[in-house]
Amino acid sequence: MTAMRGTVQSHTVIRVPDKAHAAMAPFVLLLVELANGKRVLGHFHGALPPAIGSRVIADASGQETPVFREETP
Amino acid sequence: MSTNVCVAGVGSTKFGVLPGRNLQSLAAEAARAALADSNIPPARIGCVFVGNFVGGIMTGQELLGPIVAADLGLSNVAAIKIEAACASSSAAARIGHDLIRAGAEDAVLVIGVERLTGTPRDALTTAMTAAIDQGTEGVAGLTFPAFWGMVMTRHMHLYGTTREQVAAVTVKNRKFGVGNPLAQFQKPVTPDEVLASPPISDPIRRYDCCPATDGAAALVLTNETLAKLYGSPAVRVAASVLLTGSARITDYDEITTHDGTVSAAIRAYEIAGVGPEDIDVAELHDCFSVAEIVDSEDLGFFAKGEGGPAVAGAPSARKVVINPSGGLLSKGHPTGATGCGQIYEVVMQLRGRHPNQVPNARLGLTHNGGGTAAAVTVHILKAL
Numbered sequence: 001m002t003a004m005r006g007t008v009q010s011h012t013v014i015r016v017p018d019k020a021h022a023a024m025a026p027f028v029l030l031l032v033e034l035a036n037g038k039r040v041l042g043h044f045h046g047a048l049p050p051a052i053g054s055r056v057i058a059d060a061s062g063q064e065t066p067v068f069r070e071e072t073p
Numbered sequence: 074m075s076t077n078v079c080v081a082g083v084g085s086t087k088f089g090v091l092p093g094r095n096l097q098s099l100a101a102e103a104a105r106a107a108l109a110d111s112n113i114p115p116a117r118i119g120c121v122f123v124g125n126f127v128g129g130i131m132t133g134q135e136l137l138g139p140i141v142a143a144d145l146g147l148s149n150v151a152a153i154k155i156e157a158a159c160a161s162s163s164a165a166a167r168i169g170h171d172l173i174r175a176g177a178e179d180a181v182l183v184i185g186v187e188r189l190t191g192t193p194r195d196a197l198t199t200a201m202t203a204a205i206d207q208g209t210e211g212v213a214g215l216t217f218p219a220f221w222g223m224v225m226t227r228h229m230h231l232y233g234t235t236r237e238q239v240a241a242v243t244v245k246n247r248k249f250g251v252g253n254p255l256a257q258f259q260k261p262v263t264p265d266e267v268l269a270s271p272p273i274s275d276p277i278r279r280y281d282c283c284p285a286t287d288g289a290a291a292l293v294l295t296n297e298t299l300a301k302l303y304g305s306p307a308v309r310v311a312a313s314v315l316l317t318g319s320a321r322i323t324d325y326d327e328i329t330t331h332d333g334t335v336s337a338a339i340r341a342y343e344i345a346g347v348g349p350e351d352i353d354v355a356e357l358h359d360c361f362s363v364a365e366i367v368d369s370e371d372l373g374f375f376a377k378g379e380g381g382p383a384v385a386g387a388p389s390a391r392k393v394v395i396n397p398s399g400g401l402l403s404k405g406h407p408t409g410a411t412g413c414g415q416i417y418e419v420v421m422q423l424r425g426r427h428p429n430q431v432p433n434a435r436l437g438l439t440h441n442g443g444g445t446a447a448a449v450t451v452h453i454l455k456a457l
Contacts, residue, residue, distance in 0.1 A: 011223065012222035014274045031223055
């Protein structure tokens, strides 16, 4: 299993979603900068977003959109 | 020497909730008003460009170019629709400008038109997200309030911009809307009302968002010789620029600086031979309250991080008055029509005939963005 590690660049909580994400709302959307400098959008395990600069990690395999959690030091 | 291009005439419908009006009737109303205003005989028009974003999705109507041209009684013209999301009609103006400048056409009719009201909110959100790359970012659930919510979160983090400064944009533009008879919202709001409005995509609240709007606006672009011949109330197009910026939120080096706006502004100032300090009046793309702060910095009116304090009343060396029409937040945002609507407003300012007149306005700027500021236009207009 490959892990995707990065730093939170910004976040929002989407409360008015588009039709395809209606069942998920409200949900956290993160902009994450990965170690290689690449940016990705991801979801988050939790109702409140982590602060900008937080380290986050996701399982990189499988899902179309990675689901991050806070990396415990 | 290339030809000088001018806006020979402008026209607009009211912006707002206009039930019972279809795209064709809105476009024709604005176009007839622009033709009458210009005094240019319709037979001189060689091209009709119709800027429209989601006519197909929202109303099922396409082929607006030939249909609108026919409704106007224009035959043997080149007539097409041009799409660049919320910058559709200013992109159309750029193409018309280039044809006249190159001497390929003498007169071009540019129309922007949209119908967005009367549809459930999730359907409207889905239509708007057609301007987000569905292959990469739509699947994650990115919407435009979410994009600007992330921009706002980071702008506050990097520059100390406050929630109250961002609310001041809405309060200012709603106040301007009171004086503009074309505006959708003609009622002021208080900072407390902005902060208490329902959350949409944190920290964006409902009063941080422009409304869904129906409307149309139109321009007659000509060379200055033709405008002189027919006595048009012309305003010179000193620069007309359309450039791409980052087409995905993940393409940005820094989401609080919009590269498309920065490059389009630099190029427009260079072409016009002026700088941001020379601009008297600007209509810029405040689709969300925080967007006005970001745009006013990226257009060079304020240094990065000074846009928030400036709108909240901090002293500034700049004379520019921003969005005296009420902007998208108050005048409304009929997406495909907005670009022509902004040019309409600045032309009225430069003629000295605007209901919220900026004293001695001689030089004006419009800034219109499509998608994640992925298609950006900047026009600089000069009183003759």
